Amino acid sequence: MAVRNLVLILGDQLSPGLSSLKAADPAQDRLLMVEVQEEATYVRHHKKKIAFLFAAMRHFAEALKKAGWQIDYVPLDAEENTGNFGGEVERAIARHSPKRLIVTEPGEWRVRDAMSRWSDDFGLPVDILDDDRFLCSRDDFAAWAEGRKQLRMEFFYRDMRRKTGLLMDGGQPEGGKWNFDAENRKPAKADLFLPQPHQVEPDAITQDVLDLVDARFGDHFGDLHPFWFAVTEVEAEAALEHFIEHALPLFGDYQDAMLEGERFLYHSVLSLYINAGLLDPLAVCRRVADEHHAGRAPLNAAEGFIRQIIGWREYVRGIYWLKMPGYVEENFFGADRPLPDFYWTAETDMACLRAAITQTKEEAYAHHIQRLMVTGNFAMLAGVDPRQVHEWYLAVYADAYEWVELPNTLGMSQFADGGLLGSKPYAASGNYISKMSDHCAHCRYDVKQKTGDKACPFNPLYWDFLLRNEEKLRGNPRLAQVYRTWQRMAPEKQADYRKSAKKVLARLG
Known part of the structure; x- marks a missing residue:
């Protein structure tokens, strides 16, 4: 049949309501989905991450075919596969001679930049449509940010609550407060009945992908097996319901907690499904709000979860598009130490880092406190190059795409943007990890010892970080008391820390 439009669907656009699909007609248009080497290797992604996306793409393509769409699906191992988006679009244009190319805007700047040249490259109109799966458009975020000296998420989040009506009582927040974070910092205790995420046995399509990834990306970071991620909309919905039934009520209380040997606690492990398009973010938030209103989830749990999605997720996406392409080069502290090897091997005597990195290697997942206050905190205290830290996070987590990972890493975790996102660096000594986890009981270092060979490395590094960067941080009002504490220390104690x-x-080398 004659093809009117060629519609490119990307690997994180696995949503039936995608703007490009809504703009297309199954009777006249042709869909294109491609597995390309470039996207799997521009950073060396975790094997589980590659397998998740390729398996989810193949299942989505099957669902589109059943819904009546004509689709070209190019697997990675197709003999003629050029290995990049541009080459595959060019081949599809040669096959079908469409009048127009339609695509929903990609999430990453580098892909969007390449697409901006496609009309000239291919000699036909290219419509790049807004990704309306996000609740705040790029233009709306830019308008919100205009004229503000500091772009604090809390104020953006309140606007999003008003816009969506989630957990609102008229014009006021339910419970009289916007944010219940102060109630969500309880340390957890080991419990035989801690829930586990919903797990799915690989079907034949997924098994083919696992075999492909094992053959083609066997030298990439991470364990491929066991593979239990959902790869369809139906199974992702089942994962959501599983979380709501088994974990949501206690999610708030323990969302910052860490336990040795417990990788998931009460976390949802839904971000990879939301970010790939298998779950709709607003629908997820409404489902959680409904659970609160039905009396089955406390307000601190529902609010804390919803804030992560309509607050942080939308906010960092806005920051990303507002500040790219230069944002990736930010390095406020001038940090230049190479990323330590143990971030790839987990071979370290520090129990908290060993647990977080081992879990990352095996699951392609770690929760936000493990990322922020363990691996991220250590990297910042040690003065690791933030670009290398960013590329590690982008590679190793199944939910990581540059739009969401980069601002979280450079801005929140590493303070490399000098305070655009955060009011102060998230720097902490071993005391924080001791308070929020039981890792210190399993460590060869002593968290109570501040200096010396047996001291928790976080303790001297905390002060060393503040001293190295004193010129840039002393004026920060939230650190004034910390620097006064240093000044009151005895000179010999200061020397021991150094x-x-x-x-x-x-x-570290």
Whole structure:
């Protein structure tokens, strides 16, 4: 049949309500989905992440065919596969001679930049449509940010609550407060009845992908098996319902907690499904709000969960598009240390880092406190190059795409943007990890020891970080008391901190 429009569907656009699908007609248009080497290797993505996306793409393509769409699906191992989006679009244009190319805007700047040249490259109109799966458009975020000296998420979040009506009582927040974060910082205790995420046995389509990934990306980071991620909309919905029934009521209380040997606690493990398009973010939030209104989830749990989606998720996406392409180069502290090897091997005596990285290697998942206050905190205290930290996070997590990962890493975790996102660096000594976890009981270092060879490395590194960056941080009002504490220390204690930090850094190479 004659093809009117060629419609490209990307690997994180697995949504039946996608704007490009809504603009197309199954009777006249042709869909294109491609597995390309470039997207799997521009950073060396975790094997589970590659397998999740390719398997989810293949299942989505099957669902589109059943819905009546004509689709070209190019698997990675197709002999003629050029390995990149541009090459595959060019081949599809040669096959079908469409009058127009339609695509929903990609999430990453580098792909959007390449698409901006496609009309000239291919000699036909290219319509790049807004991704209306997000609740705040790029233009709306830019309008919100205009004229503000500091772009604080809390104020953006309140606007999103008003816009969506989620957990609102007229014009006021339910419970009289916008944010219940202060109630969500309880340490957890080991419990035989801690819930586990919904797990799915791989079907034949997924098994083919696992075999492909094992053959083509066997030298990438991470364990491929066992593979239990949902790869269809139906199974992702089942994962949502499983979380709501088994974990949501206690999600709020323990969302910052960490336990040795417990990888999921009460977390949802839904971000990879939301970010790939298998779950609709607003529908997820409404489902959680309904659960609260039915009396089955406390307000602190529902609010804390919803804030992560309509607050942080929307906010960091806005920051990303507002500040790219230069944002990736931000390095406020001038940090230049290479990323330590143990971020790839988990071979470290620090129990908290060993647990977080081992879990990352095996599951392609770690929750936000493990990312922020363990792996991220250590990297910042040690002065690791934030670009390398960013590329590690982008590679190793199944939910990581540059639009969401980059601002979280450079801005929130590493303070590399100098305070655009955060009012102060998320720097902490071992005391924070001891308070929020039981890792210290399993560590060869002593968290109560501040200096010396047995001291928790976070302790001397905390002060060393503040001293290295004193010129840039002393004026921060939230750190004034910290610097006064340093000034009151005895000179010999200060010298011990400096000496211990120097030894820790020397061991990092």
